[in-house]
Amino acid sequence: xxxxxxxxxxxxxxxxxxxxxxxxxxxxxxxxxxxxxxxxxxxxxxxxxxxxxxxxxxxxxxxxxxxxxxxxxxxxxxxxxxxxxxxxxxxxxxxxxxxxxxxxxxxxxxxxxxxxxxxxxxxxxxxxxxxxxxxxxxxxxxxxxxxxxxxxxxxxxxxxxxxxxxxxxxxxxxxxxxxxxxxxxxxxxxxxxxxxxxxxxxxxxxxxxxxxxxxxxxxxxxxxxxxxxxxxxxxxxxxxxxxxxxxxxxxxxxxxxxxxxxxxxxxxxxxxxxxxxxxxxxxxxxxxxxxxxxxxxxxxxxxxxxxxxxxxxxxxxxxxxxxxxxxxxxxxxxxxxxxxxxxxxxxxxxxxxxxxxxxxxxxxxxxxxxxxxxxxxxxxxxxxxxxxxxxxxxxxxxxxxxxxxxxxxxxxxxxxxxxxxxxxxxxxxxxxxxxxxxxxxxxxxxxxxxxxxxxxxxxxxxxxxxxxxxxxxxxxxxxxxxxxxxxxxxxxxxxxxxxxxxxxxxxxxxxxxxxxxxxxxxxxxxxxxxxxxxxxxxxxxxxxxxxxxxxxxxxxxxxxxxxxxxxxxxxxxxxxxxxxxxxxxxxxxxxxxxxxxxxxxxxxxxxxxxxxxxxxxxxxxxxxxxxxxxxxxxxxxxxxxxxxxxxxxxxxxxxxxxxxxxxxxxxxxxxxxxxxxxxxxxxxxxxxxxxxxxxxxxxxxxxxxxxxxxxxxxxxxxxx
Amino acid sequence: xxxxxxxxxxxxxxxxxxxxxxxxxxxxxxxxxxxxxxxxxxxxxxxxxxxxxxxxxxxxxxxxxxxxxxxxxxxxx
Numbered sequence: 203x204x205x206x207x208x209x210x211x212x213x214x215x216x217x218x219x220x221x222x223x224x225x226x227x228x229x230x231x232x233x234x235x236x237x238x239x240x241x242x243x244x245x246x247x248x249x250x251x252x253x254x255x256x257x258x259x260x261x262x263x264x265x266x267x268x269x270x271x272x273x274x275x276x277x278x279x280x281x282x283x284x285x286x287x288x289x290x291x292x293x294x295x296x297x298x299x300x301x302x303x304x305x306x307x308x309x310x311x312x313x314x315x316x317x318x319x320x321x322x323x324x325x326x327x328x329x330x331x332x333x334x335x336x337x338x339x340x341x342x343x344x345x346x347x348x349x350x351x352x353x354x355x356x357x358x359x360x361x362x363x364x365x366x367x368x369x370x371x372x373x374x375x376x377x378x379x380x381x382x383x384x385x386x387x388x389x390x391x392x393x394x395x396x397x398x399x400x401x402x403x404x405x406x407x408x409x410x411x412x413x414x415x416x417x418x419x420x421x422x423x424x425x426x427x428x429x430x431x432x433x434x435x436x437x438x439x440x441x442x443x444x445x446x447x448x449x450x451x452x453x454x455x456x457x458x459x460x461x462x463x464x465x466x467x468x469x470x471x472x473x474x475x476x477x478x479x480x481x482x483x484x485x486x487x488x489x490x491x492x493x494x495x496x497x498x499x500x501x502x503x504x505x506x507x508x509x510x511x512x513x514x515x516x517x518x519x520x521x522x523x524x525x526x527x528x529x530x531x532x533x534x535x536x537x538x539x540x541x542x543x544x545x546x547x548x549x550x551x552x553x554x555x556x557x558x559x560x561x562x563x564x565x566x567x568x569x570x571x572x573x574x575x576x577x578x579x580x581x582x583x584x585x586x587x588x589x590x591x592x593x594x595x596x597x598x599x600x601x602x603x604x605x606x607x608x609x610x611x612x613x614x615x616x617x618x619x620x621x622x623x624x625x626x627x628x629x630x631x632x633x634x635x636x637x638x639x640x641x642x643x644x645x646x647x648x649x650x651x652x653x654x655x656x657x658x659x660x661x662x663x664x665x666x667x668x669x670x671x672x673x674x675x676x677x678x679x680x681x682x683x684x685x686x687x688x689x690x691x692x693x694x695x696x697x698x699x700x701x702x703x704x705x706x707x708x709x710x711x712x713x714x715x716x717x718x719x720x721x722x723x724x725x726x727x728x729x730x731x732x733x734x735x736x737x738x739x740x741x742x743x744x745x746x747x748x749x750x751x752x753x754x755x756x757x758x759x760x761x762x763x764x765x766x767x768x769x770x771x772x773x774x775x776x777x778x779x780x781x782x783x784x785x786x787x788x789x790x791x792x793x794x795x796x797x798x799x800x801x802x803x804x805x806x807x808x809x810x811x812x813x814x815x816x817x818x819x820x821x822x823x824x825x826x827x828x829x830x831x832x833x834x835x836x837x838x839x840x841x842x843x844x845x846x847x848x849x850x851x852x853x854x855x856x857x858x859x860x861x862x863x864x865x866x867x868x869x870x871x872x873x874x875x876x877x878x879x880x881x882x883x884x885x886x887x888x889x890x891x892x893x894x895x896x897x898x899x900x901x902x903x904x905x906x907x908x909x910x911x912x913x914x915x916x917x918x919x920x921x922x
Numbered sequence: 923x924x925x926x927x928x929x930x931x932x933x934x935x936x937x938x939x940x941x942x943x944x945x946x947x948x949x950x951x952x953x954x955x956x957x958x959x960x961x962x963x964x965x966x967x968x969x970x971x972x973x974x975x976x977x978x979x980x981x982x983x984x985x986x987x988x989x990x991x992x993x994x995x996x997x998x999x
């Protein structure tokens with residue numbers, strides 16, 4: 203991410219408390235050029251961009267996660283503390299832009315004074331100066347500049363006020379490194395001084411406050427060698443250094459010193475007791491209206507990704523189908539043409555088809571985050587979700603998961619606690635997504651009689667609803683189990699600020715949408731494309747001459763039966779799939795799936811539907827010799843193709859004993875299997891991206907498959 | 923024994939009191955970094971819909987706190 207060899211580029215970091223409007227300032231400075239990555243080894247997100255000053259000087263601008271203090275209480279804050287404790291870190295900044303909310307200046311200076319002591323050149327930007335003016339808050343910037351010995355600039359990220367001046371001052375700052383080294387804010391206690399000296403001498407740390415930081419954090423700082431950690435541990439224990447107590451004492455000492463300084467520079471009118479935010483919250487966090495409004499909003503979110511995004515998704519699918527047809531018309535009928543149409547184009551279409559859902563979901567979530575509503579959601583649902591190892595924000599992921607797990611899992615990014623985020627990611631795919639609908643419709647129509655209970659309630663709809671309940675219950679149960687299993691690796695806090703409600707800034711919202719879409723395409727897209735091509739190859743090629751023989755045999759058979767061209771094509775398609783690697787695998791795995799009541803044809807469909815669940819019905823349509831109905835069958839509504847497929851399914855018999863395959867037990871077993879199994883490569887690809895390793899994606903796949911297998915087996919045994 | 927302090931769960935809606943100390947170092951670290959300090963005026967706004975969390979204002983800043991977080995802030999009587 204940073205320059206290799208030679209001169210490494212200048213790095214400037216934006217830093218400040220959560221809710222300081224830091225990201226808005228970053229967006230003002232950068233726009234579309236920003237890149238999103240992870241800090242090495244961890245899943246804390248970092249945004250950076252190449253920046254060119256008006257003079258032509260170049261630098262990398264980094265947006266650090268929002269932080270209250272260098273004494274971290276979350277993984278985001280740990281990252282900041284770890285980077286700043288290690289001048290050799292690739293993200294270690296040459297200069298800092300400190301963003302403070304000027305309307306609450308005395309709450310925003312703690313981290314600033316800590317940074318002063320690290321002797322990194324720093325500039326104090328008083329953000330939200332426009333709101334301050336409206337509230338009648340007057341700030342004497344030059345007085346603050348004299349007090350702290352740093353440039354102080356009132357700005358507004360929202361209106362763009364003074365952003366140019368900020369860049370000019372920032373460039374000047376880069377030339378004045380020496381000034382930073384001379385000032386200090388905090389006077390360490392005697393015991394701290396001893397610890398600082400010992401760490402400085404033993405580890406060769408120059409800056410005293412950095413030495414103190416290392417003394418506090420040595421245990422988990424990633425860049426220290428085990429020997430160094432032992433040295434620091436020995437120092438702190440011999441000097442009787444009580445880390446937590448020292449942190450609190452230092453924090454209070456800092457407040458005592460800077461509060462009068464900030465008060466002397468800020469003239470604040472007495473606060474109005476009843477602001478619009480209080481009046482809005484009286485409804486939005488009300489014990490009855492609060493949850494009701496939330497579920498109404500979530501209904502809208504669901505509607506957006508389930509219903510509205512269906513239109514652009516249809517265009518994308520239609521577009522790719524058209525393109526695919528065009529390619530097969532223009533190119534000779536050969537394996538490489540099929541590779542393009544059924545492998546590459548199908549894969550690309552399979553990636554792009556998620557874009558409308560992702561864009562719409564993040565548009566809505568972005569607005570909710572921007573106005574300040576999401577922290578209220580966390581407040582309202584903290585207790586409920588914490589029982590199941592999750593966070594109030596997980597509600598959004600779970601509800602979005604009923605449309606599609608892919609954007610839903612991406613939405614868990616906003617959960618600060620790593621463990622809560624992980625559990626949310628792991629359990630979201632249990633929620634029945636829209637890709638399961640065609641599978642459910644076909645199977646329920648097959649297994650459940652179309653009767654009305656008491657003349658009103660359709661039994662089929664009831665079972666359909668029960669599938670959703672099953673998914674939801676399993677998700678919560680899995681969350682609870684994971685919480686027990688993982689225990690607590692870091693202390694969990696609710697303690698969040700409930701920011702003042704504001705109009706959303708469209709630039710922030712749209713940049714976020716753009717960034718998420720790009721992250722999906724570049725992060726998960728490659729994997730989806732590769733798996734799509736692999737699945738195509740498995741169902742296109744077979745061992746030895748198997749495919750060619752199957753082809754010839756089918757042609758011969760069709761001639762004897764006097765079939766027309768379409769029927770011949772269907773038969774050839776069916777026989778080729780049966781002879782392919784996927785078909786072979788289906789036969790090989792029959793002994794393993796027979797206990798669930800499945801034959802080898804269902805086995806093939808289980809394999810191919812790893813691409814996406816709805817492929818299950820499409821594959822069965824091919825295997826049961828109705829290939830041309832493939833498109834209609836994946837529709838979300840009941841239709842003729844599904845009815846035909848059900849007729850064919852009823853006629854299927856096991857090859858060895860001639861018993862019908864689709865009994866009530868088999869159909870119910872398949873329903874449960876599809877509700878619980880991880881049959882979706884796109885979800886796995888996104889899990890891999892969001893958790894930063896294959897470990898969790900693999901574990902999720904194995905656990906979900908095992909659970910689905912056992913549950914399906916139990917259902918089969920119970921009903922047969 | 924008579925307690926010499928109260929905590930947020932003891933406050934009625936819209937009642938406020940001055941914080942005097944914390945009884946848990948880890949929570950104290952978190953809360954002080956967010957600006958809840960000994961001497962801060964803490965006002966109870968409302969309980970969360972399903973209980974166990976509090977909407978409070980500390981020196982005018984709106985915060986959501988869990989039961990145990992709220993109970994770790996000792997308030998004057």
